[in-house]
Amino acid sequence: LEIAPDKIKARGRLRPGKMLMVDTKTGRIFSDDELKKTLAEAFPYRNWLNKNCSNLEEISSGRSVNNEIPNLNTLLTAFGYSEEDIENLIVPMANEGKEPVSSMGNDASLALFSRKPQRLFNYFRQQFAQVTNPPIDPIREELVMSLTGYLGAIHQNLLDEIPRLSKIVKVKSPILTNTQFDILLNLRYKGFSTAVLPMLFNPEEGADGLKKAIGELCLLVERAVDEGKNYIVLSDRGVDKNHAPIPSLLAVSAVHHYLVEKRKRIQIDIVVESAEPREVMHFALLFGFGANAINPYLAFGVLAKKVKTGDIQLDFETAKKNYIKSVNKGLLKVLSKMGNSTLRSYRGAHIFEAIG
Template identity: 40%
Template structure:
């Protein structure tokens, strides 16, 4: 039976920091106590090999006998035991090639006796390297940027050489000590952590409970900037989106070196590792950690009318740059100067904190991780949904969520920038167009796969009641590949669901955090600190009615291109493949010629030309644009005759569409009230599907391909 006292929310995470930045042994001792007391939130195999635990601290200069602060960088490496010399040569070569000097190496003292057999069998050689700065003026941020570049070069060269090198940290401010064990064993494994000479003013700690990936030494946390408890349910979408926007990455601080940073996301990493990759890119490119996390984990701002206008403008502007990394998340982070914690927009992971009289701050997944005299505690509390807690050791301040966010939002004129970059889709166009004759409507419905049951049991409830039809939980019909009746392509893809998230979101009670808002158009560089010259169309309803589609065409003007998704069916199946290749090629050409809005339409289907299944057409165009490095330059709209069910809409969005116009379904529903109710039902259904994945925003779901294909060939 379930014992509520043994319930756990996966992983324990937190940080300890002194606001004045004074480095003491006490801060590390508190962090080690905390991670040990969070061991019950982690996991271990039956041989006591833990899922991983670690700490991120400032470089312990007194222990290592190096200094001054920020003038000597420290790298912490996991190296292959049988290839240490080769790995060292590769690392030194990369550092020297980027203008830095290698001052020496250190064998990190460890006691392998505390490891379980599985962890011991995979234990890497653990080494530290001391690095001298490049020539030129002393600038810690510029050096951190150079060290980040060096890490990416090392990783690429190691992959090409077939060497398993993992860079735990490479920084002039911080170092990461982590291992494949439980938190109680961490100081027993690393002798450094037991030394009274190990002094730091900041410590981030983490105890891992592996969910999405198997335990391994590299995937233990913290990573280079953060430690994470939760699940990034939009991971596939975020990774795909980052890949799509890589061609547009540009910033003056990188110049041509930006190509060395790609791919940004480590393909074999966990969701937490991927989030850290994205955070590190933003921070090393010029944004501070709080700004970057407000981009990656924005609070639910879309439906909060009382939000400060400056903060609303900040979120509006950045929503056009990137989608949220959505899902349950409690984050502890530090760049060696600032430390803090942050929660996701739903607040689905716990974070409690205490502040003492001398401005020592402890935040963790639960209370009781450290022992403070109650008389010394001046504040206790917990973070709410979307909130942050920040300790700035440079300014000796502790910033609560509102103050920290407003400070970031007021640095730039985001209200002016967002009004220039984002515009609403005009709604003053009422061109529904002529109705199809009854016989032609019936013929087209037959051609696009509508059945009498679809009209009666799917569309009729949506149009009359404003909600999708209710079906029985049991389904004894054969799956699409085994069906004797021809099925649409949509039937061959099945929606995944969140297996780890607890709980899935209730889209009715949590309406304030749900959002279907989409942005269409050409996006600028994620790294740009100022807006570009193009504008984005903000769409409140991604399922477009006829008048909204007309408004979109008018707003797009000469920058909107429409491509016909039809093929000569009489020529046989090979013609379909050729038509898809032509469609994909034409899409890439249109974008290169300046199109910022691309409409894929099957309206031209007639007696001789069959419609290409819109799911196939959208997927092919989306992937072709990604491979041609053009996807971020255009908004993708599906004008689909074969979309009338909630699952159809979800699949189109999931495979790359950013708006859908179900033109034939709307032709069947000619009056405005029925069309509006149909659209409302479709969007309620989308929210229900998102919520089952633990996802709050359609932006993060679009292009994520969170589906399983059943009975389709690999080429499809």
């Protein structure tokens, strides 16, 4: 189109992150600044967040939380911890705040070829973006990387702009300490409520007992949704000779898919309290199949014992922070393999292949 210069009011192009709206009814063109200002001032969003949103790191608790586990050795055996897991993985992560350095690639045999029992995690491999350049660099592009999440179901239409939608708990790291988990478990003010559901089954009933327990767990979760709970806790505490743990990955994925089929997944958040996850890929798999936050209480129990015996020359708080830091850095690295910059876009993505 040829337009006379005296009729052109502005020149330019639509830049990244900018918007332009044409209202055909009124014949107006809204610029980026005007459009964003109109939307931002439509409702008192800041007041809603200040009143309803809680930051988990800013919530204090007078409750005493014990990080030591009395039956530690029994649980280590029950959840398949090896000496290598502790000495070559957990301890270095607590000491250095990063994953142990290892050779490139994985030359271990596939889990399905092993004659020994394998953790469910071991059967999965994450897909990756097959491009010449890295999809995203979690170090140089740290500005756009985030593990921040929000807990608290809303039970409302997301398209309704109402204050109740901002009743959430902000979680900076998805790896919850025992103290943070205790706070979430007992958070009652502002109307928060939760339900703790067991990830356990009777080992004497074998595979049928496992299948039955998973079915019952899904029904309990649906009931919690219908009762208006803000988030549920799937816990494998209470393991003994009569109660075996359901693999956390199996329980989380079963609950996630069940709620998706019932069209209720968006109405509840899933917090996992499990002794099973201890390395980065375990956490990544749980998030990839629907978990919102994880409390690896047995890993913290190992740290508490190692600090007490002097095997870790740090105080427990420092060792715990280093361990969480190493997991967080590892998660960012895993996210970047598929070009994801936030954990919220990675959650429930199912970008894994199961071999066997």
